[in-house]
Amino acid sequence: MSKTGARPRVLVVGAGLAGTATAIRLLHFARRPLEIILLERRADYRSAGVAYHRDGNPWDYVFNIQAGRMSVFREDVLDFVNWANQEADRRKWPRRWASWKFTEQGPAPRRIFQDYLDDRLAEAARESCSGVVLVEADGEALDARRCDRGFEVTVRGLAPHVTEGLRPGALPDTLLLDADHVVLATGLELREPPFAACVAGHPLFIRNPYSASAIRTLTALPADASVVIVGSVLSAYDTAGLLLRNGHTGPVRLVSRSGTLFRTYPGTHEHGVVRLPRPGILMEPYRGREEFLARVRTAWREACSSVREQHPEIDSVVVAERVAKAWEPYLPEAIDFIPSEELRCLLDEFSTGIAALRVGAVEYTMEIIERAMRPEDGRVELVGGRVQEITPAPSGRLTVSLAAQHERHSFEADLVVSNFGRESDYAKVGHPLWRSLVRSGVATPHARTGRGVEVDECGTLLDSHASPAGPISAVGVPREGDEIVRHGRTGAFAFNLAAIKNHSVAVAAHVVEQLELRRDGLHQLAARHPQYRSYVSNPEEAVRGALEESVELEVRRLASRERNRREALDSRLHARIRSMGGLPVLPTGVPRDERLIRAVVNRVAVERLNNVSVTPRQLRRQLGLEQAELPEE
Template identity: 30%
Template sequence: MRLAIIGGGASAVTLVDALARSAPKEKISVSVFEPRAVPGPGRPYAEDADGALINRPADAMSIRHRDPLDFRNWLREAHRGGEFPSADPEARFQPRWLFGVYLRRRLASAAARLAADGGTVDVHATAVEDIVAADGRLLTRTATGGTQAHDHVVMCLGTPRPADIYGLAGRPGFVADPYPLSEPLPTGEPVTVLGSNLSAVDIAAALLRRGHTAPIRLMSRGGLLPSVRCRPAAIGPAEARQLAEAVRRTPPAALWTTVRRLLHDRLVAHGVSADEISLDLATGEPAVRRLARQLGRTEAADCWRGVLLPLLDPVGELLWQRLPLSTRKAFLHRNTRLATVLNPMPPATAALLLEALGSGALEVHSGVTAVTARPGGGFTVTADGKDHRAGVLLNATRATPYDLDEPAGRLLGRLAASGLARPHPCGGVYIDFATNRVLGPACGLYALGHPTAGDLYYANAGSLLGISARAERIVARIQRGPATGTAALATSSTLTIGGQLDG
């Protein structure tokens, strides 16, 4: 069997690992297409991102959903062997670069295991520009002109790069994609970061930990920083089952109202304060006050953020897929404040930002309406009716759709033009919820991770434990045999709903 994996980041490693652990009954030839020099870490977990912490706890970062402590146990063993002496293997939030090492090691061990079974894993340092269905197989065409035939293709395209909202690409001083922050900036030069989301916070944290002395400004339309992650509350089996049953059984038209009511009841039962919810979702609270308040609540049993996420995590994928498309689109457009709660930052990062805000090393501005290049160099950022000058501008705006100027965007555009995939208005492409097969005429084409955001929600699509569970589904599917023939092109996004994902 020949399998192509487009992309060589965390999702791809998870898939290769799942394949190796499945004890395949036939020889498998795996071709990984990854233009980056080092396969495994992808954009988020490169070695040069030394100042950023993973935003999820270490015990939720395993590439094996049935063994959620795999990363932590790997780190403990490596630490006992004398590796990474400066790392604390018991820390709840680990450096991104360290997780990148874990990914590289797991990819190498999975490749060795497949080789022992007579298979191969070959990494091609190029991007795939197109996929063509021919004679029951899928042909990949690369940027270097190469063509290969495969029985199955899985698109592990990673997260889209930041959106160039103001058309500043190519302007001196504009860093279109600064994540990870591979090149240190002059420590005495002020830096403006366009955005205040997790990527923007990671950039600020990296600069601060590197000793950047000049002011750092985070500037965005809303000016809201990500919330601070709380300790997860203990959710009883009965309340988890109640929510899961409601998600499965409630008609889609009434689902949003029903789930909101159930979540409200569960939050009240855990003693959550309505005032805290209102404060967290409101705009206008100074960043210093907001961070200090939330840092003081990270261990509180009645912190609503610590109750909400454990309730939603097991049913998030199914809930999102069952919601009407209009509700999903409205949520992505209007609920940016709730997104700060669903994508929280580590307490250590929040403490660093709070200290920097207090000393004047960091500023947070809201109300951005325009960014323009200045004739003599630099930029003008207009926020709340005031013009702010910026010499260096780091772009950290969030992008759910793939940019057509990047390889992933070009590939998806070509697949849409040829009919092999249907673009999803909420991001990525339409998939079969049960199997991750890309809806279209090609039986052997799958997507994993962010390309599935439209049907799985981008936060769920980026959860490694969830990705691992879905990688195992793909492996089970493709091991039934090579793709033969075509599937009828789906005309509706309403699919048969599978069971709840493990992990």
């Protein structure tokens, strides 16, 4: 911790969706002075990242899911829709969207999400407690090393006036920044596809379809040009849809290793959760891939049939999604039987197919693609196979060579677009910050899946001995492997808004809790007794009632965006905890300190706020958040 009386500092590395969402929660949760530095190396990615930044998202690029699922607050499901209808500045929007009435089930342009996150971040800063400040800084984190305070981070491009306490770094144009806690929200890491080595930098090859230069190339392309899009996932539909809406008449080939196409959500589709029994057939010892896949297919057919019979109101198109999500609580147990090497192979082979089971796309995106794939149109074709090589052709075009089953073939194209081949193995990630963290042992590549890094249940990085590596956490993509084995969440993880929302709540609450305990001199005690986090019930009903009421107050405080309301709830919560006196609500050997009881209450409140067994709307009702007024004294 910084010197006595000094304001603690949290450095959030990455200001895209994950970093901004976490900063918003930090601003909401902090009850004492705190400096939050939100660091971003690309100014155009601030409050957006690769998925939502305006320069790479034309107005026709819409969310693949319905607008009603895009709120940054899971406990306030319609916040984004209400913002778009009531608060958004539409003066520079095109006519179609400027007059659009956004609905829960309808589409919304991705590019306006940047404005939404900007507004919600500014609101959170305005409504933060006294002494809590937000610093939005431009710069790139290159290294992070442990120090007495927490971590010393080497930053390139950071203006000296941004914050106090900077020192020159060892590298030219770098500064050293001390932080009490570091949150890594670095987003996806690109992997250069080996099949494109011969065309890297070629004007007819687009490596990043969400770059401003790619959008310019696509919109200026001759209408009769032949186009190959490597991949058939949702980003491929953006590219194809942009071409088709601009009147493209030439052939567009979607090259897919798995031959997967995503489903179109019905116009009335609502997010829902069903409960299914534990698929016991999956919990048997692993006896080989084919035998395991046969068991999966059997259990899957039975589960889908059960949903159709028990829930006839569910559209058949989304039955697969319901089953995939209902299975998530059971998958960690099933995954535990699979050897690591086999698990990695299964994830690599079936990741696109799993993603297509878990999520679809809105009609606005898919309608034009499906129409162009019909035989009477034929402008879009799905081609099965793995791209082996892309090379310049003597004609001046590009040759795409494919391997499909036991044969190879090739064709020429006027333009080739490669969708995101992201690097999920952090032993191979090339960014200097992650290279440094892995090399020093602060970060450990995820052993079971080879995806992301090892973290504990709070998102804290684990070292090679499976111990917390210090006050450093991760949100979003770097936690992919942990999400798979801990929560059974598979497929389409790079832009998984639901997971990011839960990460932002849990990490922000944990960071604030740790800083408070450390400032109060209780962090060593808490570290010696990790069970203090447990919600330890006492048989005395009075104690259970007091704890339950405290948790309800804390849930409402965490979910409140207005400072006055949070402070009023905090005051009531403090009084309620004090009224418990010396009652034994903590494990044996842990002092009955009110501040530790408060940490227990906060942990339970976070778990309830992040409950994924119900829909966001059900969660809001379940937690009593529909009531706008404060509980009476």
